[in-house]
Amino acid sequence: MKRLSRIMTVVLITMLLVPFAVFAQGDTEMVTEETTGPVAFEFWSTETQSDRQATIQVLIDTYEALNPDVSIKLIPVDENDMAAQLQTASSAGTLPAMIEIGAENAVAFGVDGLMNVDATQALIDRVGADSFYEGAMKLVESEDGEPYALPYHGWVQGIWYRSDWFEEAGLEAPDTWENIQKAAEYFYKPAENQYGILVGTKPENYAEQCFTPFAMSNGARLFDSDGNLIFNSPEMKEAVEFYAELAKYNPPGPQTWRARDYYLQGKMAMFFYSTYIMDDLSLAEVAAGSLTAENFSDLAGKDFDPELVDHTKMQPLITNTETAGYGVVVTMGLINQPDEAKTQAAADFLRYLYTPNAYITFLHMAPGGMNPVIKGIASNARYQNDPKGIFKHYGPEKMAEISEGMNDIVSFSIVDGKKINAATEVTTQQIIPQMLYKITQEGMDVDAAMAWAEKEMKALLD
Amino acid sequence: MVIHKNIFKSIGFFLLVMFIVLFSLFPFLQMLSTSLKHSWDWGNPSLIPAQVNTSAYKELLNIGQDEKDLPESVRILLEETPDLTEAQKESIIAKFKDSGDIFPFMKYFRNSLAFATTAAFISLIIAIFGAYSISRMKYRGQKLIQRGVLFVYMVGGILLLIPLYKISVAIGLAGTEQGTVVSLLIIYMVQTLPVSLYMLGNTFRSIPFSIEEAAFVEGYTRIQTIWKIIIPLSLGALATVFVYSFMIAWNEYLFASVFLKSFKDLFTLPIALKALFVSKNAIWDRIMAASMLTAIPVVILFMLVQKYLAGNMSSGGVKE
Amino acid sequence: MQKHLTLEQKDARLGVKLVLPALSIILLLILYPVGYNIYLSFFDVTMTGQSTYIALENYTSVLSDPTFWKSVATTFTYVIFSTFGTTLFGLIVAMVMNKKFPLRWLVRSIILLPYVAPVISVVFAWQFFFDPVNGIFMHFMVDVLGIYDQRFNLIGSPSYAIWVAIIFSIWKSFPFTYLMLLSRLQTIDKNLYEAAEIDGCGPVRKFFSITLPELYFVMGSIVLLRFIWNFNKFEDIYLLTDNVKVLSIYTYFKAFTGNMDLGQGSALVVIQFGLLIGLILLYVKKVLKW
Structure with missing residues (x-):
């Protein structure tokens, strides 16, 4: 019994000490990371792979370096968990300001009143309504032609x-x-x-x-x-x-x-x-x-x-x-926030993501998988020189066929253009x-x- | 005749033991096998890898990994952003290279260990006093608490998820890392306390009253008897309860997936594994290797304490 | 006399103090959510947080949905077979481990593995094992042993998946049952067996007239706990296969997918809770005789 009690004491004490060491470490990390500027918002992305996360983080870091008073928190959410997570966040009042989701979901959430239509429309005008593929745009609109989200890429x-x-x-x-x-x-x-x-x-x-x-x-x-x-x-x-x-x-x-x-x-x-x-x-x-x-x-x-x-x-x-x-358009959506500054900051960041430099960097995370929905990018020389040599392998014609496919995606939700x-x-x-x-x-x-x-x-x- | 019967009996017994062992082990053999296979070998039904491949383990444990290359697209992005200072560029690149780990196993392991040990330890302390109170002392409501405590398990996890998240957001806990840690720890305690109270209560009840009475005569207070008599006499049961609570926190997925979502640095192994699984590339060797590495620590912990488990669970599950 | 009374009162007060931390955590974190769910179940809840009171409509629409009743049936199949299987197998293993044999210490460690390994880490191996095209199980059944002439999807198909889930549950939780039973087995007085042997009782007779009665209450408690745990089981099933729609999974899908009806989800949870409490009270009265 004595031996046992000694062993147990040692075990208990070590177990007690381990967590505090870890949490203590966590604390110091917290302090250095805290760069709360005047505006901070969350961006939920469905790109859950770690290398894609790293690239998106670079885009965020770059943007933050240029705009020191904005801080963006990137949170990966698996597509299948998205609804549950949004549901929980919505009932708790912790919704993200910006979200990357499929067009169908964007419309569904939009019908539920989650998406900020006015801010979305304003941003589309800033990017230039003409520069989006019409086919892709159609997929994110309400029946009255109001956009629930912005098309960003597609497959x-x-x-x-x-x-x-x-x-x-x-x-x-x-x-x-x-x-x-x-x-x-x-x-x-x-x-x-x-x-x-x-x-x-x-x-x-x-x-x-x-x-x-x-x-x-x-x-x-x-x-x-x-x-x-x-x-x-x-x-x-x-x-x-x-x-x-x-x-x-x-x-x-x-x-x-x-x-x-x-x-x-x-x-x-x-x-x-x-x-x-x-x-x-x-x-x-x-x-x-x-x-x-x-x-x-x-x-x-x-x-x-x-x-x-x-x-x-x-x-x-x-x-x-x-x-x-068949194809799917993936969108960036702006979610209604009690604090309008957040929506504005998210919209500004999204505007940055549409600049050709940032846009191509984003698409090149998955060449072939992520295709542009903005006109002119498909023929861009930098876009065609993709890191995995997919353009080289499949040839420019096939890739053009794929890209053009983005313009006439068929869907049950569009009948005779309606x-x-x-x-x-x-x-x-x-x-x-x-x-x-x-x-x-x-x-x-x-x-x-x-x-x-x-x-x-x-x-x-x- | 008798010898024959004994031999048959022994063989039968041996086969039974073999079956039990194989039944317990087969998923782990599968895990080990796949974790050591090359991707071109995944389609083979054989358990033995055609060629052993340890790269998944090396990758997870960060052994001999080269520094991550900067992709062309990131390099151009930074080059063509003229407003950035050199220092800013460098810090962005440094951060990118730092994020290279596909699955920072050691970090997740530390997190899981921290959550599980803390939750188990606090839960044990609270349960010792609670169980002593309901098993050894008399007051109004004591019987009700004693019997009612297990009814907590009738409330399924899904029912608790949204309200609990809502509370912790409302009181401001879910917004910060520390707050999230506290919320999760409390939730794990709720899930472990009922069984802890129940098992410890039964153990304490089996300790003869006379020992305690002798202590009172010696002038011990209640608290002193708990420390000096009750705890030393039920170390086995305490270990069992500790391990049981540890397991719940170590394995928990549902709550962790909601609460820790925004804090990648706090990810526990279960959610990190799930995140690895849903990332779209076919990476079975990595998933299996990570599963192996997740299982091993608990297995070792158990091997260390299991000697005391079976014998000392004593009246763990006995009623009265 | 007077002094004695105050001592008792003091003692009672200390007792309450000692149990208070445990009790308050449990009450706070259980009662509020239960109340919250009951409240929500009377509302039509939307994603944006506006709720309208609709009285019992959630309940009527849940109860009139045939898939709900199907999932009740699935739940009972799952709970009954997994609880029974776990207890039976746990008992067999406990009896085996109560005998001395070489390397018993090692075997005892090995059979704890299923219980201690995180669910999430083992489900992938199970899925791989039963994969219809690449899995070893089908390879053996079809190519090696020839028991079936065609491969089929054991873990995915609607009719077989529940049995895989049940076996998984037995696999995962038999060590807990075995540990509990073994510790009780070891406390049975050896003299009882010796006495029975003198009376000429065989092993079967000994099992039924000594071992089983001695284990009665432990088994009763284990079955009760297992029943409750499996009734509310979510993770084990959800992570293993998406084809076994027991109540908790059905609720999850209702509340968190499609049009995400939180109100109906809450109603479901309340029904599940009520169902379980009814069953348990019955069980506690009849079997445990509390």
């Missing part, structure tokens, strides 16, 4: 595929419904643990992102230009059925974008992804660098292709009765992904699932 989605496999099999590029289905079926070999395609089947945004171009390319819409719900149409049903058919050539179970790993490992022929994959592919190239000739010969994971980058091509548009692609906000709400409620999940994973009949989705949409509109 285009496409089908990425193994061009070497396609060539060998004599298949055509996956550009039409027919070609996609043929290839998916051909490469689907579950016995060999190889899959034909990846389309989203989990009830989350990725499923809707994959589904939208199919619906669009079949002329199916959620609403007509008068805002009437026309979801339950024969065109929509065809698209849903086709999507369910494609999902059969998926890796097993509900899948989302994370399954792109299977492609990188050489176990999948096609997958839907944004241009951000360019970044990951170049990473795969780095990984291949660790493969030396002698250990590659007897490598068990022979599925892995060290030349994957060269064997990958991208098909941005899908054709059936129409041609459609904005339908109800469609945005359908998207944020993830009704379509849930429907696709019910069909592909729970085995629900297409008609029943569509009837369910229609009921949900109607309930939402009331």
Whole structure:
């Protein structure tokens, strides 16, 4: 007992001392960091990767050095946590002044009255309303044309595929419904643990992102230009059925974008992804660098292709009765603040982020993934000379095609050039992904699932 | 016949033990294996890496890492901002290079350790007095407290999240680093106190009254008996309670993710791991290595105290 | 006599003083949130903080939603099987560890690992293990043993995921149960077994007539705690798989995703709380005989 009590005393004392040492250290760090100027505000960014954080911090530091009385706190928030964090902050009155979010969310939050429309409009005028791509601008506007946020960058989605496999099999590029289905079926070999395609089947945004171009390319819409719900149409049903058919050539179970790993490992022929994959592919190239000739010969994971980058091509548009692609605009939003000085300071900082120098620095964090929504940047020589050599690899034409895609992004929320906000709400409620999940994973009949989705949409509109 | 039966029995017993061990260990084997694989090897179902790769650990522990390169875009940005002084440029560059750690493991580890030990220690102290009071003393409401205390667990974490965050913002705690630390510590205490009170109460009750009475005769006060009689006699249970509270704080995710969001320097291992996971690159070796490193310290701590745990939990869970 | 009384009163006052810190922390941090949630559950709460009183509408819309009832059923499946499995497995392990065998100290340390490792650090390994394409589990089942002829997604599919979550819960919490039971096992008087042996009782008989009754109250308490903990379990399930919609997860999604209905979320929480209290009171009366 004596020995035990001695040991316990030692343990307890050490444990007691450790935390105080740490917190004491924390205190001294606090003092040096505290540079509270007259205006301080928070900027929540969805760029959670540490290297991107570091680059954004450089932009902030530069701006702060030029404007010593402003202090900006950069806070990374994962996209999936954004709503919960905003909710908590809103009920506690600690909302950020500036936020980076997808256009759909910006509109949803805007409808809820969270976004500062006046400050946004004023800033758009300062940057120059003409300098934004009209297509991107449309996505952030209310039905009356009031902007909820400012478009900042965007990505285009496409089908990425193994061009070497396609060539060998004599298949055509996956550009039409027919070609996609043929290839998916051909490469689907579950016995060999190889899959034909990846389309989203989990009830989350990725499923809707994959589904939208199919619906669009079949002329199916959620609403007509008068805002009437026309979801339950024969065109929509065809698209849903086709999507369910494609999902059969998926890796097993509900899948989302994370399954792109299977492609990188050489176990999948096609997958839907944004241009951000360019970044990951170049990473795969780095990984291949660790493969030396002698250990590659007897490598068990022979599925892995060290030349994957060269064997990958991208098909941005899908054709059936129409041609459609898909993309997302990411925005910078100004959130209503009790203290107007904060909004003003955030707007000034955002204005700085639109200056070409700062703007290109931002976009170059993920070349290919982040595409400009400001005219003239795509042809800018500095922009084209990207750090990862993606322009060089894919060629200026392909990159121009991608950039131009930003101007005519299709979305359920724009019909004949008119904005339908109800469609945005359908998207944020993830009704379509849930429907696709019910069909592909729970085995629900297409008609029943569509009837369910229609009921949900109607309930939402009331 | 008897020997045969014994052999079968032994083999059966051995297999049972093996099963228990494997069942406990398999996720850790998976973790270790993936953390040592190269990315081109992730797709292989084998547990043994085709080629051992320790770079993830080196990266996390910051062993032999080169200084971070300044990206072209950042260099141009600074060059083409003529209003910046040289000193300002240098300080910005220095800060950028300093932020190079992808996952400053040691910092997060220190934070987690600090939170967990402080919370466990304070909770233990408060629980000792509380448990002594409800198990050894008589006053109105004592029975009610004794029985009611476990009912706290019926309140799920989600229910507490928003109101608690709201309070701590309202009284100004959530705005500063120190305040956030205090709020989180108190929240961890609430989650550990009920079980601590319950387990310690049961232990204290099992100590014969006669010992305490003898102490009173000797002229000890209540407080003195607690220090000199009760605590030394229940060290095992105290260790158990401490470890239990430590674990809750060490593992907690939900509250930490909301409260610590704005204070990257205070991140505990669980939220740092989650942040690593949601960053978009495929970095399984790093995630698994970080998971390994997160698990190891608690495992060692347990190995050190476990000798005293089982034997001394004594009446830990016994009623009356 | 007079003096004795004041001593007792003094003692009582000291008792209250000693328990006060613990009690006040608990009351303050539990009662306020509970009250706050009950209050919120009568309002339609918007993101901008304006709330309108809507009486019982949140409750009626929650209760009339079939997905709510589905998640109640999921919760019960999860709680019952995980509690039962944890207790049973914990008991088996406790019996095994109560026997002497070589390297027992090492085994005892190893089996604590699941309990001590942070949830967040082990869920990735579980996900990897059960990954349909790259995971070892499917590799063994399909390619090596040939038990199934096709790979499937155990951890992701709506029908299997709950069982993975249950096994995960058993895996994660059996060491706690085992520790509690073992410490009680070790205090059982050896003479009882010897006496039983003289009476000619076999091991099965000994287990049922000595071991089990001796463990009754410990097990009762452990089952109670496990039941409560698993009923409110959020992190373990949320981090492992997003396909098991028990009440706490359902509430989280309701309050924090989509159109973020905090009012309905609060109503859900209140219902969950009420449900649990009812069950517990019943249990405490019947099983623990308090």
